[in-house]
Amino acid sequence: MTTPPNLHFTTQIVHADRWGGAEKGAIHQPIHSSVQYGYDKVEDLIAVFQGTAKGGFNYARQGTPTTAALESKITQMEGGVGTIAFSTGMAALCAVFLTLLKAGDHMVASKFVFGNTNSVFGTLADLGIEVTTVDATDLAQVQAAVRPNTRMVFVETIANPGTQIPDLEGIGALCRDKGLLYVVDNTVASPYAFRPATVGAGLVMNSLTKSIGGHGDALGGAITDTGLFDWSGYPNIFPAYRKGDPKGWGLQQVRKKGLRDMGGTLSSHSAHQLAVGAETLALRMERTSATALALAQWLQQHPAVAQVNYPLLPSHPQYERARKHLRVGSWLLSFELKDPAQCLPLCNRLRLPINATGLADTRTLIIPVAHTIFWEAGPEVRAQMGIGDGMIRLSVGLEDLQDLQADFAQALQG
Template identity: 45%
Template sequence: MKKLSFETKLVHADRKLNKPEHGAVHSSTNNSVLFEFDDVADLEAVFQGKKVGHVYSRSSSSTVVSLQTVLNDLEGGVGAVCFSTGMAAISAMFFSLLRTGDHIIVSQFLFGNTRSFMETLKGFGIQISFVDVSRADHIQAAVKKNTRLLFCESIANPVTQVADLKTIGNICEHNGIIFALDNTMTPSALLDANSVKASLLITSLTKYVAGHGSVLGGVLVDMGSFDWTEYQNISEHYKVSDTAQWGLTQIKKRGLRDMGATLAPEAAAQVAIGLETMTMRLHKTCNNALALAQFLSALPQVKTVHYPGLPEHPQHQRATELFTSGMCGGILSFTLADKVDLRTFLNDLELVISATHLGDTRTLALPVATTIFYENGLEERIKMGIDESLIRLSVGIENIEDLQNDFSQAFKKQSLQ
């Protein structure tokens, strides 16, 4: 058989890779917390990392491992570990791999919750440089002797700045720095993380992977490009025979086992089913997002629109080169003309939902400054390029004319008031 397309791999990955029992096409949901061993020596060997197996579901279960196998295969990594949420994956990575006195480079455009977590890291003695990751010169200038890791998002939420991923990958490779990439906005159907030399890939499974706003989850994939034998923060306990697994082993032990942010088997099974239609949903979402961005750009009630698919976007050319078929994701944001009242406008939308979340099948709208970036304060929001009247849209898979009609009727109500 010829090599399968990505879309077909998604549909058949669980069945092909995990070979579920009894001819099932989905891996079973195993809710057992404990696992029996006929030979105590096998139990000891699994505890000591000499054999692969399950001893306690906080650390691993067959259902979650099945999902990890599929996600790792799709990304082309050397191993994956799932968590209860995307934020759990992010925090586990940092706490597992960093020590007091380490320096990290972080995008200045980080999503609000991730940005607030950086303040927690500072409290543990981690030095942080916030950098415009769309600028190669800014990235290079931030590198120090004690820089251990660079963390950014492929497309920033909500102003959609596109990081200079290829330059970041080269800089990190040259300086022995871990390149940790959050690709929640551009999962494997949109971005080949190996092509930008990412070391670790973090994805919120809650968003486009699961896709229906019904389950939480996160995953970290080791792409196999970083030499862990040169990383000084790996504990002797986790230097297993396969050196490519050193980083992931430490994250599994310290970040998952010790911190306990386990993905439940029921959630893993739900994510796996959602994953099968990810490409189909993303294609529809990206097409809708571009059409909606173009539609809003032409309206007098809209001041500015931020979407990488628009030619006037500062990183438009980069986005078309990085992302599959030039699909630039399902997030866009826009500011309203001064005469349009933000809250009234959002309340007048009849189809679009006012809610926090993204990657859903439904289109969602959110006032940014007063919600997800409220804690950051006005000064920080200005640095991030967030206008006080900015609205973020997570575009869904509805008929595009229905979406455009909804915005049109809401704007019309504004002009009548």
């Protein structure tokens, strides 16, 4: 069935499987549990192995029809040319770094990143890949960090947990001028709130566990190629993958090395759960963003709160940037208590938010940042990232605003 033209975001996603040719009139792509995929002619199998076939599967470590259907949805969402699904967001991110960079290369990255991503930077350094972290909200710092051996610039659309927004447009123009690969982690914003392709990103990472899956019941990650980067000039593409249209070279290398060699494979069962969750992405982002903004405004007025970080607050340093780029503000907010000693007691007094790591669940999640997800980074790195001992991160869920406000009111009374 042919997809009708000019459809809006959610309409495309909820009908994607049946328009993509799901079997026997199914409205969802079935779960393909087979590991092996056979062919009547061995030449067809060889074509799949060598990447000359259009489509096709050989071994489930590199994908299945179920994961392919999810990849197609993510490609639609991000307005890209292709996507690879992984077992987790971190598997996706590591696949990009480890398959497209090599010893002697240099990467410029935002210093405002997820704690585990910051940990990976240390691993890259051990492998001979140097990473320079800068305040990416300031284009001049990114520009000053670029060297002759720089291959990649990496940022998060909305930083976790401080909600800083880099100079997305300026960095895109810089990367285009210098021929650098621009990689954007779009997890917190989601492709509904923002498309990194609009600012020139070459690759986009989404942790599917978060906004796109949205129910806290399946892990997954994805890398989308926007089609904007010229892979023909990228020096780290293996000779075996330098054939055919250069637009496919980058993703082919990431799939072969990240899935076939490293095994960061997403199961068909998880892919199915994530694909179903994706159908309500826009609805969830609208609801949780509206609640998060209202709660941020309320917390900002509370005498026990020193600072609230949320992109759509006028007090946010990148407020105008957020208004320009974001359709909605996202479910992520963080705040600092005036008395850091109250950080843990406050979390324990709350009844609705769950003391749990993770993001973008249907339930509100709360976590003291310095004691948990950024504990390993150490006090010096936390200070550089603006993470104080009294910072609390909230992932706002689908609860009613009035109930969340009442809960925070009683907890903040002490």
